[in-house]
Amino acid sequence: MSAFLEVEELSVDLHVPAGILHAVRDVSFDLKRGETLGLVGESGCGKSMTALAIMNLLPSGGIRSARKLIFEDQDLMSANEKTMASIRGGRMAMIFQEPMTSLDPCYTVGNQLVEVIREHQHVTLKEAGDRAVFLLEKVGITGSSSRLKQYPHQLSGGLRQRIMISMGLMCGPSLMIADEPTTALDVTIQAQILALLVSIQKEFNMGLILITHDLGVVARMADRVAVMYCGQIVETGDSGDIFENPLHPYTRGLMDCIPVPGKTERGQELGNIPGIVPTPIGDLWGCPFRNRCHLAAPGCADKDLNITEISPGRTCCCARL
Amino acid sequence: MLMYTLKRLGLALLVTVSVSLVSFMLTRVSGDPAIALAGEGASSKEIEFVRVHYGFDRPLIIQYLDWAGRALHGDLGESPFLFLPVTEMLKARMGVTMTLGLCALTFAMILSIPLGVLASVRPNSWIDRIALTISVMGQAMPAFWFGLIMIIVFGVYLRWLPISGSDTWAHFVMPSIALGYYATPAIMRLVRSGMLEVLASDHIRTARAKGLRWPKILFKHALRNAIIPVVSVAAVQLGFMLGGSIVIESVFAFNGLGSLAWVSIARSDLPVIQAIVLLLATIFVFLTFISDLLNAFLDPRIRSST
């Protein structure tokens, strides 16, 4: 059985003036082809770093380590830069959060689209241009041949994000990572982009990792969900399961914060999680959530975190359950 | 785009006129030109004669307008020492100085752009340190001294290059280096910091995520963005170099505008001095104007919005 994407104990350390920041700690998850995994958590919990670590695009000073990092039977940890470069954009694509700054202002849209596919495949300029037009239409951009000649600054944020998506699809990748793809966009555009991602994923049968802090997005789109807190995954499971029956105190806290039609009563106070997220610098032990958790007990401070599998495909790392 | 260009042009003209006015006033006010022209030991009668003959007794502003009016027609006066039309004198010498300036700029760019790119790709590495050392040392050496040292080493001891005159291409090598290296640190630092900034930007991250390889990312995407301010700085540096040519031309015995200026200052040949200052200022203003246009042209964001 071939592994599509297997991540086991992935960690990312960053050197900062105050010491070593453990941005990602022992993150493990699997992804099947055609499946959408929602990676959820607050800002700064390490979701983006996880994605960058998989693609080996960490900022300078960032060091990653993993027990296993396998994509389509290929070990990514031992792959050199040349191999990674051939995988990136070709078989694995990533879309970023800020469409306004993600495109090179000095070249036309067409130039930047065509350059991806010509890097990875032997195609003529015309073939590449045709593919670009095809994909632009797929993502819902009209007048695509004239769009190719435009410069990024002449386009709106929603348009640019669509172009980023089509840029990711140029080589027909099997895995797409979308890092907060709609956060910087207007609310009305958000829904369109998300629907677009869903339809494209189905059509191309891609694996999709959707990184977001918005639980509503996850509920709509993800098959499976992994909840992250302070660099660690605290709970995973099928998305329906997690929303119906959150196990980890943090996940429950998150669920309490949002109103759910049918469950939340009018006039009911929304929950909040007291305290702030700690900074994971230096030596760490025990559960990172214990300072804010209503179930906390003295034992939570000195145990190593263990992800326990509660049922197939459902994990949680709370020691108090 | 048109309005932008016209506005810049208008400003350029205003500045040129102001520079010519300032230099005119400075030369008249800092000493009595009649005494300077008449020479040492001239009697007061001779001085008075010179004063009336050249119109130094008229109000300053009239003198200026008279000169400026004629300058607009291309008549920059006549040298009272050589009795040659100044315009002809300048034309004969301009080629040498312009060539020197362009060679110096080329040298500076050839040295600083690769250094800057290399230093930015590996910041704080040994290449970065070497590049910064070269740049810091470059700014600490006076150009005329560097020229003299080169003459001693390459001209006298090694005998590789000729040490005076401006006849062949070989004659231009040392003066170009002496004139150009001073701009190297500024350009190199600009390239380095520009590249560092661009390399940290989002669209470079996108380029990497697309799987493009490093040479392409560096040159197609990073340098193309980082070079925009460099081009305008280079044009301005060329202007500075032309102004600084007076020292280098003296060291290397070039017969360009710089040495003409030097000789004219020595004998207070005012029409020539004023004409050279006007010419250099006009060229400088023109170069700044060009650099603004280049800036706008190279950046598609400015190009399509003005």
Added chain:
Amino acid sequence: MEVVFPTPGRIMRRRMLTHKSFLGGGAMLLLVFVLAFFAPAIAPHNPFHQDLTNRIIPPVWNESGTWDHPLGTDNMGRDYFSRVVYGSRISLLIGFCSMMIAAVIGISLGVVGGYFGGRTDMVVTYIITVRLSMPAVLVAIAVVALIGASTQIVILVLGCLIWDRFAVILRATTQQVRVMDYVQAAQAAGCSILWIIIREIMPNLFNNIVIVATLAISRAIILEAALSFLGMGVQPPTPSWGLMISEGKEFMFFNPYLVTIPGVALFILVLGMNLFGDGLRDITAPEGRL
């Protein structure tokens, strides 16, 4: 999970003591300052004393050199080491004084233009552009030639020419600071403009002023050397390093030390000043370096 972040003072001190440029440049500057202040004690001979029987003796590392004149003598028999030592005074004096004049002109223009904006700023920018368009060395030489060369004239002329950097940088920084909340708060509280400029804006410009000042001093020193080299600066027999190079030029083919030694002295002083300024910039605002 307690994290201790170091205090700003401690960070600054740590940076100062580990920054190579800052320390290296500071050491070079200190050397030249010591030479200048203690010149009478350090120089073995009177720098003006001519001894025509001992002309052009090479430095001590040459076979015909002597320890009596460790850096040799020039074409008038004057001890080179003493002249180099006293020359440091000239360079430092002219460097600092010109910088002062340039600072007054440039800072005033820059702050006024940056603070008031609008038409005032247009005038200031125009003045700066006119100054930048003038070939500085050329105009300096012409003016000095017409007035007459002396140390004071050189200081005045240089000061009136090198203020452009001050003006440009201070104008840009003032524009940035002017829109800060604390300035707007002071304006809302009705403080007078002079008060705002002196108490709110200037302290924030201080870093920039010091850094530009070091650059201005270097520039003044090099310009003075060029002027003196061309005979339009400090007049003989004053021992200016630029003048020494010019006097040694005609003998340099067989006695290059006459030209190299003063140049090396200039190089050390200017390099020290530049490294020090760079170091200061890195220590106070290390964007893009650390």
